[in-house]
Amino acid sequence: MTDAVLLIENLRKSFGGLVVTDGVTLEIGPGELHAVIGPNGAGKTTLIHQISGTLTPDDGRILLNGTDILALPPQERAKLGLARSFQITSVLPRFSALENVALAVQARSGSSFRFLRPAAAEATLNDEAMAALTEVGLDQRAHIVAAHLSHGEKRALELAIALALEPKLLLLDEPMAGTGPEESERIVTVLKKLKGRFAMLLVEHDMNAVFALADRISVLTYGRVLASGEPEAVRNDPAVMQAYLGEELE
Amino acid sequence: MTTLAADKPAPRMARFNVAAAAMFILLALVPLAAAFGPESYVLSLITRVMVFAIAALAVDLLCGFGGLVTFGHAAFVGLGAYTVAICGAHGITDMAITLPLALIVSAAFAYVTGTICLRTSGVYFIMITLAFGQMAYFIAGSLAPYGGDDGITLPSRSTLFGLAVFGSDRALYYATLGFLLASYLLCRAVVYSRFGRVFRGARENPTRMATIGYDVFRFQRVGYVLAGCLGGLAGFLLANATEFVSPAYMSWQRSGELIIMVLFGGIGTLYGAIVGAASYLLLEEVLAGFTENWKLIFGPLLVLIVLFARGGLTGLLASIKARLTP
Numbered sequence A: 001m002t003d004a005v006l007l008i009e010n011l012r013k014s015f016g017g018l019v020v021t022d023g024v025t026l027e028i029g030p031g032e033l034h035a036v037i038g039p040n041g042a043g044k045t046t047l048i049h050q051i052s053g054t055l056t057p058d059d060g061r062i063l064l065n066g067t068d069i070l071a072l073p074p075q076e077r078a079k080l081g082l083a084r085s086f087q088i089t090s091v092l093p094r095f096s097a098l099e100n101v102a103l104a105v106q107a108r109s110g111s112s113f114r115f116l117r118p119a120a121a122e123a124t125l126n127d128e129a130m131a132a133l134t135e136v137g138l139d140q141r142a143h144i145v146a147a148h149l150s151h152g153e154k155r156a157l158e159l160a161i162a163l164a165l166e167p168k169l170l171l172l173d174e175p176m177a178g179t180g181p182e183e184s185e186r187i188v189t190v191l192k193k194l195k196g197r198f199a200m201l202l203v204e205h206d207m208n209a210v211f212a213l214a215d216r217i218s219v220l221t222y223g224r225v226l227a228s229g230e231p232e233a234v235r236n237d238p239a240v241m242q243a244y245l246g247e248e249l250e
Numbered sequence B: 001m002t003t004l005a006a007d008k009p010a011p012r013m014a015r016f017n018v019a020a021a022a023m024f025i026l027l028a029l030v031p032l033a034a035a036f037g038p039e040s041y042v043l044s045l046i047t048r049v050m051v052f053a054i055a056a057l058a059v060d061l062l063c064g065f066g067g068l069v070t071f072g073h074a075a076f077v078g079l080g081a082y083t084v085a086i087c088g089a090h091g092i093t094d095m096a097i098t099l100p101l102a103l104i105v106s107a108a109f110a111y112v113t114g115t116i117c118l119r120t121s122g123v124y125f126i127m128i129t130l131a132f133g134q135m136a137y138f139i140a141g142s143l144a145p146y147g148g149d150d151g152i153t154l155p156s157r158s159t160l161f162g163l164a165v166f167g168s169d170r171a172l173y174y175a176t177l178g179f180l181l182a183s184y185l186l187c188r189a190v191v192y193s194r195f196g197r198v199f200r201g202a203r204e205n206p207t208r209m210a211t212i213g214y215d216v217f218r219f220q221r222v223g224y225v226l227a228g229c230l231g232g233l234a235g236f237l238l239a240n241a242t243e244f245v246s247p248a249y250m251s252w253q254r255s256g257e258l259i260i261m262v263l264f265g266g267i268g269t270l271y272g273a274i275v276g277a278a279s280y281l282l283l284e285e286v287l288a289g290f291t292e293n294w295k296l297i298f299g300p301l302l303v304l305i306v307l308f309a310r311g312g313l314t315g316l317l318a319s320i321k322a323r324l325t326p
Helices: A046-052 A074-079 A099-106 A125-136 A151-164 A181-196 A206-211 A231-236 A238-249 B018-034 B041-066 B072-090 B095-117 B123-141 B169-192 B192-204 B207-210 B216-242 B252-265 B269-289 B294-310 B313-326
Strands: A006-016 A020-026 A034-035 A059-064 A082-085 A171-174 A199-203 A216-221 A224-229
Touching: A006 A046, A020 A034, A020 A046, A020 A059, A020 A199, A020 A224, A034 A046, A034 A206, A034 B041, A046 A082, A046 A125, A046 A171, A046 A199, A046 B192, A074 A082, A074 B207, A074 B252, A082 A151, A082 B207, A099 A125, A099 A151, A099 B207, A125 A151, A125 A181, A151 A181, A181 A199, A181 A206, A181 B294, A206 A231, A216 A238, A224 A231, A224 A238, A231 A238, B018 B041, B018 B169, B018 B269, B041 B072, B041 B169, B041 B192, B041 B216, B041 B252, B041 B269, B072 B095, B072 B123, B072 B216, B072 B252, B095 B123, B123 B252, B169 B216, B169 B269, B192 B216, B207 B216, B252 B294, B252 B313, B269 B294, B269 B313, B294 B313
Parallel strands: A034 A199, A034 A216, A082 A171, A171 A199
Antiparallel strands: A006 A020, A006 A059, A216 A224
């Protein structure tokens, strides 16, 4: 076994005649931030869904720290250290920011089949949740109902939830989606701070963010890996330039 | 983007709910006042209110906190009641046996049906709980040795270790009040516990809960079993209050009434379920005194409440209070 945190081998998935993942092979080492880019419809989100377990691939293998996770449901994968943020913001709207994160802390510390003691009074849960909120700069907004947070704050909250899970691998599905320049700057700053602590797979359209953050980049088109390597190598790859990056990097 | 209202802190569990406390004190005082009037009528009416309040609490737990709209909860009330009746028919009247048995039977039914129902959600969940409820209803109607459709009269109220603890209406009243208070406090604790947090989160976003690492189904099933037990407890008390049990206790109209009570009082508040049960049954009592077609009046009233007071009666009171204290 290699020491890769995530190893994807020859993954295939099609919806009817439409092949959305066509033999994808990908490896992410410890602490590595691996970005997956590609035009719309290239199969990036589908790939994330297959890794997190909401979609089942037709063929191939997915190994998390050497364990084959393909047969496991999402909650089992989460227990093995797989965390994800969603492309469409997916926090619990009626829970406060703190409670959103505390729920994630609770998932990895002790049984949740406890019925009588108020969870909001558990200092350990709150302290760890607060620490995660502080990391993403939301500590001042901890007691606000998530539905009332701004879009950028919700994205940051997603990160805090993922952080609180103490993941081995974090899947980030367009964390900058729909945020303004200022807000996306903030998320890049947070991600830079987190970089190296655990492996991350980043799917993102914002090329500035991708090139600022990624250790390695894979370019996906029509469900296939067109190129994979260091950011500079990918940037200068003629096939990539022609297929996708051309106009944006000139 | 952010407004002043949006910056309000999230509601947290109040240490003490004044309205709920007042309600329980009022209920405790009823028998004292009733002594000056038609005592047994008042006591049996309010006992009935409290029995249905327990069942409504269970429905609020599922609908208001778990997002699980159950349309078959009367089945659990019926199971509890039939446990008492069937045991009674065989000479077992001691509640040291019948009460735990009623809870176990309800829990088992909830576990089995919940395992199936909770695979579905939304409208399908409503329909499948309705289907199981009707199944229980028709099975009860076919129990020929125990009265079939006509129902069965209890030989006596339950005893405890041979003592006639429910001997007087007043004793039954206070016992029911005790059970209601215990059920209310239990539900309240559960809702804010670790378990309750996951249970509530599953309503908000089950996909998110799964990616955090929760097997949502297991939590919902435990919630369903708990609500089933409360239904069984209500049934146990109902059988003792009426000293008669019939399949009508399990009909889908009964399940619908429980949902109406919860909506009427204010969904997702717990004590609203008690207020709802009280106002529903008391209104029924008053309106039925005027006309046989009391539902003609009650129907529009319910529509008005649902349209103009989203939080039900308790929500209406809270918003009036908020207006008065700026």
